[in-house]
Every structure is written in C-alpha cells, then in structure tokens.
Amino acid sequence: GKNTLHPMGWDAFGMPAENAAIKSKIHPAKWTYENIDYMKKQLKRLGFSYDWDREIATCNSDYYKWNQWIFLKMFEKGIAYRKSAFVNWCPHDLTVLANEQVIEGRCWRCDTPVVQKEIPSWYLKITDYAEVLLDDLKELEGKWPDAVITMQKNWIGKSIGATIKFPIENSTAVLEVFTTRPDTIFGITFMALAPEHPLVLELAKGTEYENEVNGFVNKYTTMSTRERNIVEEKEGVFTGRYAVHPITGEKIPIWTANYILWGYGTGAIMAVPAHDERDHEFAKKYAVPIKPVIKPVEGDWDYEKEAYTEEGILINSNSFDGLKSSEAKEKITQYLEEKGIGEKTINFRLRDWNISRQRYWGTPIPIIYCNECGIVPVPEENLPVVLPENVEFTGMGNPLEKVEEFVNTKCPKCGKPAKRETDTMDTFIDSSWYFLRY
Ligand SMILES: [Zn+2]
Ligand SMILES: [Zn+2]
Known part of the structure; x- marks a missing residue:
C-alpha cells in the first residue's frame, strides 16, 4: 500500500487506506497504524539497524501540522492559491489526479478511465x-x-518563440498562436484549431461546411482522453473560413484538426507543412499546399516527400531571404513586435501543482470560508487543523463534508459562523519536505 518506508519515515496518507475503509469498514487510521506495526516488525526481523528513535509518520498530526504551516507561508506569499480549472478526475474515486497519477488515460489506483472536470482547487505556483x-x-x-x-x-x-495574432477575414475575432519557429512564418499554408476551440463552431456557422464541422467537433469532444490518445490517423475538416497572414496579407484556410490539443498552448497553431512532420502528414492527406521557406545549409531535400524540421537558410521569405534561422527568428519577432501583431514569448510545459484531493485520509488544508471575509487562512497558533476520526465511509464523495463539527467553525477574522475547506492535500506534499524534517 502507500505505507512506503523512506529512510526513517512512513508515507502514511493516501487512497489505499481510504479504499480499504470503504471495502472492509476498517478505519484508515487503524489500517495504517496496523500496517506500520506489521512492516516495522518485519524490518526488525530482517535485522536492519535503523535508528527507530528517528521514526516519523506523515499521518501523525505533529508531522502534518508542518504541511499546514508550509501551506500558510506559501499562501502569505501568494504561491498557494485557489482557482477553477479543468482537472483529471476519477469518476470512481471521485477525486482529482495529477498527470503523473494517470496511467494510459486511467486512474493509477482503480483503473477507471479518467475524465476532465472543471472544479475549484488549491494550487502551488x-x-x-x-x-x-x-x-x-x-x-x-x-x-x-x-x-x-x-x-x-x-x-x-x-521553449522560446513568439505569440502571433492572426486576424480572421470578415470577423472581429483574432486567432492567437504560439510558435517556436517564427522563422517559418512565410511557409504557413493553413491554420489548425483543436476541436474544443470555442471559435471552431462559431466560424463554421452559416458556411457550407457547418454540418461537417459540427459532426467532427461532436466526435472528438465526446471522446475520452484515452480513446483520443489511441487515434493515430490525422483527421480534420475545413471550417470554410480564412485567417489573414499578418505580413503578406494572404488568405490562409482555417481547419480544425484532431492532432491539435486543447489546453496545450492556445489550442491553435500556424501550420507549416514544409517544416513540421505532423503538419506535413496532414497536408499530404488533404492536398493542402506545402511551401518550403527554409533550405538545408548543405544537401538537397524534397519537400513533397518529407518535412525539413532543422534550422537552415531562409528562402521564399521576402526581405528575410538569405538569413540563418537563428537570425530570422529574432528579426521576424522584432518586426512583429514593431507592427503590434506579435511578441517574443517564453513558454513552459510546467504547470502549477494542483494539491487538492477530495478525500478524507490526508492533511486538511488550513483554510476557512467566511461569507463576510472570503478566504481566511487558519491562524498559525491554531495549527494543526486535526483530521476528525468520526467519519462515515459510503464510497461516495468526500466523507469530510458530512462531519458537521469539522466543517462548521468560526471565522478567525470576524467571529461569525464559517465553513472549513474539506479538500485535503495530495499525499506527495508529505514527502516533499522530508529533508527539512530530518
Ligand atoms: Zn480511481
Ligand atoms: Zn469573517
């Protein structure tokens, strides 16, 4: 189970204890402490010379008090914050999962396919x-x-690149895309939007492609993440509308395509089939033009056969012809900035850490909600916020929500009745600061 033994500590919060409670009616605390005793006995019999005076268990309040203290310090600094966002959600365990806890589209604990759900959660920045x-x-x-x-x-x-704005013909809407290859801007032959992109249906409305687009969007938005990941064949539909190239003024057809992911970047790309493998595959399939704008420094290359994705020398790129990719990236970005149609952007794949879990067996998040004062942190001198033991496990939702003595409290600021946060912290919080404890 989750009773992992780190050098001298038991990572003793988590889902297995709670699942055991639901299945066998054994309280997670009893289950966990019994497991610790059992494992400890086994380790002693193996003769390891651990110094048991230094043993810690993360489910003891004298340990998780400091989870809460660290959280309060981060809250003060604005690096622990609450927002509503789409999260990985296990419909069986009724809890949020980190990306690392989703294995091939399924929950790491119960193997149920994971869905996306929008809920408010606590994040570490x-x-x-x-x-x-x-x-x-x-x-x-x-x-x-x-x-x-x-x-x-x-x-x-x-990744370092540029955010570029593309006006849309006969519309006030603007398409924003991020690219790491502004040097290929003259090679754009289509734009591609994720099926979930809110503009897709709006753009197709009233065009002869409307029905086809609706069908396509419906097919992909009702697909689970898992099913979607399995689809390898690139597929897309023309929306019937055009973007305007911000430098040349050329019309660029706007497509929606299954290989563009919503929630990654802006959910829209400028497609340059001559210099991107996925765009190339798509362009070949749908007979979209392929326009080379970078040539290799040495050797030949057939742009109809494959994409050339390395850097090189600019061709077919107006006044930027002859520049090296690295120079062109700077100069084209500068040009876009001067015209007010783009800017240099540094993008990170890293996302803030969602630490909220909708379960009982974890560290209570030390926050109180007051109708008058809003979100109020529990004062440091009132730590730890102790996890109550008298809970009922029905297997539905977060058992903490039904513990009245826990939920109902007084606002530390104004003294009026208020409610406690019932989300608990992800168990990985416990092991994130072992080094400090030791
Ligand atoms: Zn699950
Ligand atoms: Zn208040």
Missing part, C-alpha cells in the same frame, strides 16, 4: 520557479545521470 529549477540543473551535471537531468529539463519544457 511552481511555475514561478521554472527558470530557477532549470538553471540549477547545471549544478547537478556530472553528479546526476544525464538521462535524469534530461527528464527534468523536458518536464520543465522551456
């Missing part, structure tokens, strides 16, 4: 530290395996 995290990886070179450093870099996923 780890994106504020993206640059620092990336920079400090340099200090680990030669000390950590290269493969691990690369994994960390990809997880942070820094």
Whole structure:
C-alpha cells in the first residue's frame, strides 16, 4: 500500500487506506497504524539497524501540522492559491489526479478511465520557479545521470518563440498562436484549431461546411482522453473560413484538426507543412499546399516527400531571404513586435501543482470560508487543523463534508459562523519536505 518506508519515515496518507475503509469498514487510521506495526516488525526481523528513535509518520498530526504551516507561508506569499480549472478526475474515486497519477488515460489506483472536470482547487505556483529549477540543473551535471537531468529539463519544457495574432477575414475575432519557429512564418499554408476551440463552431456557422464541422467537433469532444490518445490517423475538416497572414496579407484556410490539443498552448497553431512532420502528414492527406521557406545549409531535400524540421537558410521569405534561422527568428519577432501583431514569448510545459484531493485520509488544508471575509487562512497558533476520526465511509464523495463539527467553525477574522475547506492535500506534499524534517 502507500505505507512506503523512506529512510526513517512512513508515507502514511493516501487512497489505499481510504479504499480499504470503504471495502472492509476498517478505519484508515487503524489500517495504517496496523500496517506500520506489521512492516516495522518485519524490518526488525530482517535485522536492519535503523535508528527507530528517528521514526516519523506523515499521518501523525505533529508531522502534518508542518504541511499546514508550509501551506500558510506559501499562501502569505501568494504561491498557494485557489482557482477553477479543468482537472483529471476519477469518476470512481471521485477525486482529482495529477498527470503523473494517470496511467494510459486511467486512474493509477482503480483503473477507471479518467475524465476532465472543471472544479475549484488549491494550487502551488511552481511555475514561478521554472527558470530557477532549470538553471540549477547545471549544478547537478556530472553528479546526476544525464538521462535524469534530461527528464527534468523536458518536464520543465522551456521553449522560446513568439505569440502571433492572426486576424480572421470578415470577423472581429483574432486567432492567437504560439510558435517556436517564427522563422517559418512565410511557409504557413493553413491554420489548425483543436476541436474544443470555442471559435471552431462559431466560424463554421452559416458556411457550407457547418454540418461537417459540427459532426467532427461532436466526435472528438465526446471522446475520452484515452480513446483520443489511441487515434493515430490525422483527421480534420475545413471550417470554410480564412485567417489573414499578418505580413503578406494572404488568405490562409482555417481547419480544425484532431492532432491539435486543447489546453496545450492556445489550442491553435500556424501550420507549416514544409517544416513540421505532423503538419506535413496532414497536408499530404488533404492536398493542402506545402511551401518550403527554409533550405538545408548543405544537401538537397524534397519537400513533397518529407518535412525539413532543422534550422537552415531562409528562402521564399521576402526581405528575410538569405538569413540563418537563428537570425530570422529574432528579426521576424522584432518586426512583429514593431507592427503590434506579435511578441517574443517564453513558454513552459510546467504547470502549477494542483494539491487538492477530495478525500478524507490526508492533511486538511488550513483554510476557512467566511461569507463576510472570503478566504481566511487558519491562524498559525491554531495549527494543526486535526483530521476528525468520526467519519462515515459510503464510497461516495468526500466523507469530510458530512462531519458537521469539522466543517462548521468560526471565522478567525470576524467571529461569525464559517465553513472549513474539506479538500485535503495530495499525499506527495508529505514527502516533499522530508529533508527539512530530518
Ligand atoms: Zn480511481
Ligand atoms: Zn469573517
């Protein structure tokens, strides 16, 4: 189960204890402490010379009090905050899951297909530290395996590029896209929007493509994440509308395509089939023109056969012809900035950490909701907010919500009746600061 033994600590909060409670009517606290005793006995019999004086368990209030204290410090600094957003949701366990807790579209605990749901949650603003995290990886070179450093870099996923605005013909709407290759801007032959993009249906309305677009959007928005991930064939439909190239003024057809993901970037791309593999595959399938704008420094390349995705020398790009990709990226971005149609943008793959879990067996988030004062942090001297033991496990929703003595409290600011937050913290919070505890 989740009774993982770290050097001298038990990571003793989490889902298995709660699932055991629902199935067997054993209280998670009893289940967890009994497991710890049992494992400890086994470890002693194996003769390991651990110093048991230094044992800790994350489900003890003298440990999770400090989860709460750290949360309050982060709240003060504005790096623990609440917002409503789409999250991975397990409809069986009725809880949020981190991306790392979704395995091939399914819940890591119960194997139920995961769905997207919009709910308010607490987040830690780890994106504020993206640059620092990336920079400090340099200090680990030669000390950590290269493969691990690369994994960390990809997880942070820094990319430098430009955000570009594309006006839409006969519309006041503007399409915004992010690209790491502004040097290929003269090679755009179509725009592609995710099926979920709110503009898709709006644009197609009243055109002869309306029915086809509606069918396509309906097909992909009702598909589960898992089914969608399995579809390998690129598929798309023309919306019947055009964007305007911000430099040349040319008309660019707007498509909706299954390989554009909503919730990643702006959910829309400028497609450059000559220099992007996925756009190339799509263009070949639907006979969209392919226009080369970068040539390799050495050797030949047949743009009808495959995309050339490396950097090179600009061609077919007006006054930018002859520049190297690296120079052209700067100059074209500068040009877009001067014209007010684009700007240099640094994009990170890293997202803020959603730490809210809708379950009982975890650290209570030390927040109180007051009708008068809004979101009020529990004063430090009132920590720990202790997890009540008298709960009922029905298997439906968060059992904490039904514990009146817990939920109903007084506002620390105005003294009027108020309600406690019933979300508890993701169990990974517990192990995130072991090093401080030791
Ligand atoms: Zn589940
Ligand atoms: Zn109040």
